[in-house]
Amino acid sequence: MFRPTSKPARAAAKAAAVSLSAVTACAATPAALASAAPAPAGTVTRAPAPDEATGADGTDGTAGPHDVVFVQTSGEDGNRVVAYTRTPEGTLREAGSYETRGDGGRLRGAEAADGHQASQGSLAYVPEESVLIAANSGSGTVSVFEVDGAKLTLRQVTPSGGGFPASIAVHGGVAYVLNAGTGGSVQGFTLDGPRLEPLAGSRRELGLSTDRSQLQYTRTPGQVGFTDDGSRLVVTTKAGGSLQVFDVDDDGLLSAEPVTNDRSPSAPFAFTTAENGRLVVADATNTVDTFTLWKDNTVQPADSTDTGEMGTGRIARDGGTVYVSHTGSDALTAYEVDDAGRLTPAGRTATGAGPTDLAVSPAGDYLYVQTSENGGVETYRIGPDGGLTRTGTTLVPGAVGGEGIVAP
Numbered sequence: 001m002f003r004p005t006s007k008p009a010r011a012a013a014k015a016a017a018v019s020l021s022a023v024t025a026c027a028a029t030p031a032a033l034a035s036a037a038p039a040p041a042g043t044v045t046r047a048p049a050p051d052e053a054t055g056a057d058g059t060d061g062t063a064g065p066h067d068v069v070f071v072q073t074s075g076e077d078g079n080r081v082v083a084y085t086r087t088p089e090g091t092l093r094e095a096g097s098y099e100t101r102g103d104g105g106r107l108r109g110a111e112a113a114d115g116h117q118a119s120q121g122s123l124a125y126v127p128e129e130s131v132l133i134a135a136n137s138g139s140g141t142v143s144v145f146e147v148d149g150a151k152l153t154l155r156q157v158t159p160s161g162g163g164f165p166a167s168i169a170v171h172g173g174v175a176y177v178l179n180a181g182t183g184g185s186v187q188g189f190t191l192d193g194p195r196l197e198p199l200a201g202s203r204r205e206l207g208l209s210t211d212r213s214q215l216q217y218t219r220t221p222g223q224v225g226f227t228d229d230g231s232r233l234v235v236t237t238k239a240g241g242s243l244q245v246f247d248v249d250d251d252g253l254l255s256a257e258p259v260t261n262d263r264s265p266s267a268p269f270a271f272t273t274a275e276n277g278r279l280v281v282a283d284a285t286n287t288v289d290t291f292t293l294w295k296d297n298t299v300q301p302a303d304s305t306d307t308g309e310m311g312t313g314r315i316a317r318d319g320g321t322v323y324v325s326h327t328g329s330d331a332l333t334a335y336e337v338d339d340a341g342r343l344t345p346a347g348r349t350a351t352g353a354g355p356t357d358l359a360v361s362p363a364g365d366y367l368y369v370q371t372s373e374n375g376g377v378e379t380y381r382i383g384p385d386g387g388l389t390r391t392g393t394t395l396v397p398g399a400v401g402g403e404g405i406v407a408p
Helices: 007-020
Strands: 068-072 080-086 092-099 123-126 131-136 141-148 151-159 165-171 174-179 185-191 196-198 223-226 232-236 242-247 259-262 268-273 279-283 287-293 299-306 312-318 321-326 331-337 343-350 355-360 366-371 376-382 388-395
Touching (some): 068 131, 092 151, 123 165, 141 165, 151 196, 223 268, 232 268, 242 268, 279 321, 287 312, 287 331, 321 355
Parallel strands (some): 165 223
Antiparallel strands (some): 068 080, 123 131, 131 141, 141 151, 165 174, 174 185, 223 232, 232 242, 242 259, 268 279, 287 299, 321 331, 355 366
């Protein structure tokens, strides 16, 4: 599922992906679910405040609405968030670079083209609070920034509640951090302005075998995300081959155990939602799958398509279209998702080396894609038919292998 940089490594990775096998035929839905109704689902986020950084171009970071992009470097010797503004021509201009006061991390076996965290959602923006949260995987911490246009002010660095934080989800003033190390866990926080407070009794262990292989990056969980209404929390696993679903109560606490939807030999990596609330999953066995999430937290397959690519992993949605990145093929593929969850291929776009995380602008007019092998970001204008036109390529300082991108 990941893109090695040498021919032998590519062959080994391809063999490993084959060993995961293709998605099996849709399993029968339990009889108890026959009369259940689908429920909406969806996504995917104290230190003294340092001096505010100024923009790289000498500005104060001021920018208009929806033309800002934040990119995380995931540097192992010091993580940073780099801010960009988008020009009318669709290119990115650096507006500032901000220390998280934590370190990025790298899972064993992960090449730069894979993304060192092998996850989706390690950077999260909370529009209600104008807050950005960054995962410092190597330090076991998360950093909380106050956002003013393209300008960031670091307000807090706090422990993530586990080892190797790799994904963040936020809904209704509650944040959950997915810790990918030591078997995997999720830890809850309440968000009050630009500060996180641990939510007592919220930690849940996932019980995965994440630390027993030189290909550790294939064994860790990939993403945590809330359903659209915030009533469930979903965690994808890779070698675990499952979608784990927790109930979320009114206080933000999770059910004691998740419902584990076993999808092996598939390898769910990351997910988003269709407009009607179905889960749309990018699977590391190189498929895209849609599911209905039932009230009892089980999932029913709706559709599946073979991407024909290698290194399928991350996914983003723009209305009824989803975009999927493929680190092994250096490409993006697009799919239309209808009300029944049926997938229709909608095009392929070649990218730079190692496309990983991606984000759609709030207006739905631009797609931003990290190319982790060279530490770049590619900007694409989204056409009326969902087609992509590249408008710019930017190298992010110190971001080789980096992951985490948001477009507020």
